[in-house]
Amino acid sequence: MTRSDVMGRWLRAVRELRGIMRRERTPGIRVPQRRVHPSRSPRRPSFSARGSHGRRRTRLAAAVLAAAMAMPSVLSLNAVAATEQTPRIGMPEGSRSYVAPFWFDDGTCQEGDTSILKREELEADDFVIANDTLGLPEAHELSRGGTVTIAIIDTGVQSNNPALAGARIEAGYDFTDSGSALTDHDGHGTAVASVIAGQNNGDAPIDGVAPEASIVPVKVIDSKPNSGASEEEVANYNNETRERVISGVIWAADNPSIDIIAIPLAFETDSPALKEAIAHAVGQGKLIIAAAGDATSDELVSAYATPSATESATEGTHANLRYPAAYDGVIGVTAVTATSDVSDDLMHSEAVDLAGPGTNVLVANGDAGTCLAATNAVSTGYATGFVVGAAALTMSYNNPSESPEMTAFRLKQSARRGDPSSRTDELGWGIVNPYAAMTLIDDGALPGPGSPERESPSAYATSGRAVPDPPHDMTAQSRFVGALWVAGGVGAVLVLLIFAAGRARGKRQEEDE
Secondary structure, eight states, rough: OOOHHHHHHHHHHHHHHHHHHHHHOOOOOOOOOOOOOSSSSSOOOOBOOOOOOOHHHHHHHHHHHHHHHHHHHHHHHHHHHHHHHHHHEEEOOTTTOEOOOTEEEEEEEEOOOOOOOOHHHHHHOOOOGGGGGSOOOOOOOOOOOOOEEEEEEEEEOOOGGGTTTTTTTOOOEEESSOOOOOOSSHHHHHHHHHHHOOOOOSOOOOOSTEEEESSOOOOOOOOOTTOOOOOHHHHHHHHHHHHHHHHHHHHHHTTTTEEEEOOOEEEOOOOOHHHHHHHHHHHHHHHEEOOOSOOOSSSOOOSSSSOOOOOOOOOOGGOOOOOOSTTTTTTEEEEEOOTTOOOOSSSTTTTOOOOEEEEEEEEEEETTTTEEEOOOSOOOHHHHHHHHHHHHHHHHHHHHHHHHHHHHHHHHHHSOSSSSTOOOOOOBBBOOOOOHHHTTOOOSSSSSSOOOTSOOOOSSSSOOOOOSOSSTTTTHHHHHHHHHHHHHHHHHHHHHHHHHOOOOOOHHEEEEE
């Protein structure tokens, strides 16, 4: 029996079990949200089991038994796969080693799997899908990201995946000498591209954030270290990857058609050359958005590698900075679960500007399938894709001549957060909110990040279209003046009535005399 056969049997048993439990639940009971550890899938199983008849108990016991019988086989196959197919790479003293995956999300997205994941299956299993949490239908009524071009510096994009059929994907550039940027031997670049520009078509429907944006793949990673790689080989791999990222940033910066540079990966150490490349891109008027990193101590902190978590990150320290997210002019992105909970297994630091959903992400899988990625760990790579898509919508809808700084301001100012006037290292300025960013009116009175176009508060908006339901009441002054006129009129009437009543009373007194 193959690994996929065992996984299939186990998943069917679990689905049957969950179906039975769902039928037994007491309606109307909800469990309050709590922080979800990334080792658990952020679902919403809010139920309480009822007492059941013997036949229901029998079905429940059978489902539990089937799942229990399948689980040892799954675990044993996973153990074999971990030792025979994916290498364990040495890490610095005091850290745990991790299993370097050959595929971007080997837990739920199998390499070569051509199956199309049905949304109704996920909804039936009570999954909260990250793609559904950003209010995209309302945003897409205003714009779908047309006229904006995005460079994705990653592993390439498999453009023939059916979830990308109809997407605007350009040739891009391959810095790995693997032949083409339109091939992806890891899968992550394709997954991120589908988060941004996935097509809601009949073949493999994925609601991309900006489905009409143009995607330019910049391939900087083709393959990861092989089994038995030494620390020196891993270090060489990291250095080579950094050099390619630097080249990719410069190439994208010098391409006049590119508006946004997406970097869904991060490095643990600072690099003067990378910093200089980022500064060059900022000077060329590009909006740069990068992953703030997951909690791990490997040199290349791949936001998509989902390595085993090492020691918890120390909040607010320089050690938590990841690059290029920490450089000036870059929007650093962290992740939250699909239910908007904060995870401790991420790099919380002053480099964090925004948060995006990073679990239960429906993505394109390789060249033919779709899958639900990041079900067991929070990924800042996918979160970066969501923020990039929101930036594309904001750019497309508003004045094309607006600066990247203004787009960044819109994203930060409109993000969902508890205290409008402050940011945190856990969420930055909050969770990205595409529609609110698109329709923001910069009136100079908004609490939070400062506007790049205003030095002092003003009552007049100088940028952004006239939009429905502005966040501030622009008619308050006219209503106040109107109220004064009404009050004055009422007062005059009262004076006349009092005067008339006085005259009538005086006249009656004269008649009585």
